[in-house]
Amino acid sequence: MKRLLFLLCLLLSPLTFSEDIKDIIKSLKISEGKSDTIVISDVFYAKDYSLTFRPNKFLNIKYDAAKMLLIISAKKNFPKYTLLDFTLGGKEYSIPIESKSEGLKLIEHKFIYTPTSTDKTVSLVGSFNNWNSSANPMTLNGKDYETTLNLEPGSYVYKFIVDGKEVLDPLSPERAPTGFENLHVYNKLVYANEHRWTHAEKG
Secondary structure, eight states: OHHHHHHHHHHHGGGOOOSSBOSOOOOEEEOBTOOEEEEGGGTOOBSOOOOEEOOOTTEEEEEETTTTEEEEEEOTTOOSEEEEEEEETTEEEEEEEEEOOSSOOOEEEEEEEOOOTTOOOEEEEETTTTTOTTTSBOEEETTEEEEEEEEOSSEEEEEEEETTEEEOOTTOOOEEOOSSTTTTOEEEEEEETTEEEOOOOOO
16 A cells, blocks of 8 residues: 555646746655755745655655755655655645665666767766765766666666756767656666666667
């Protein structure tokens, strides 16, 4: 039942479009016993981030509104899925929280971005790093920027951040629409068990 509630919230969250939050609210993955520091503006866009978080019996939460940093960790009784509720401008919202799986065989994947002559910095953001733009900077290798991640089997959405701007991966034919008339369309990377479905890498 809790998983069904989580999935429903995840599916419906792209439809939340109000005068306060002008973006989808992305889900987060956390590990039990480990603290994650998340830039809240990477989770959703709003003009104001004066959020008030409600207590959650499964989570340790600390929010620094001035720095827009959410520090979160799962308690020992974390049930795999929960919703982190908060208010903004008198309205209520929820961030879907999921526990990272332990013991799964990870799949290695290389992300590649070919820059223009003027691109200087490139990083990778997505559902695998809680949309943290500083978590996975990409390194210039010859003519391409590259980074390699070990990911759990599953589906992921991601973008490149190029000189501070969001850029779609031109190598990936997969798209994950959000329901906002393609306002925030993310690339989609899909894995199924040990068989990798992904974009064709340059060779």
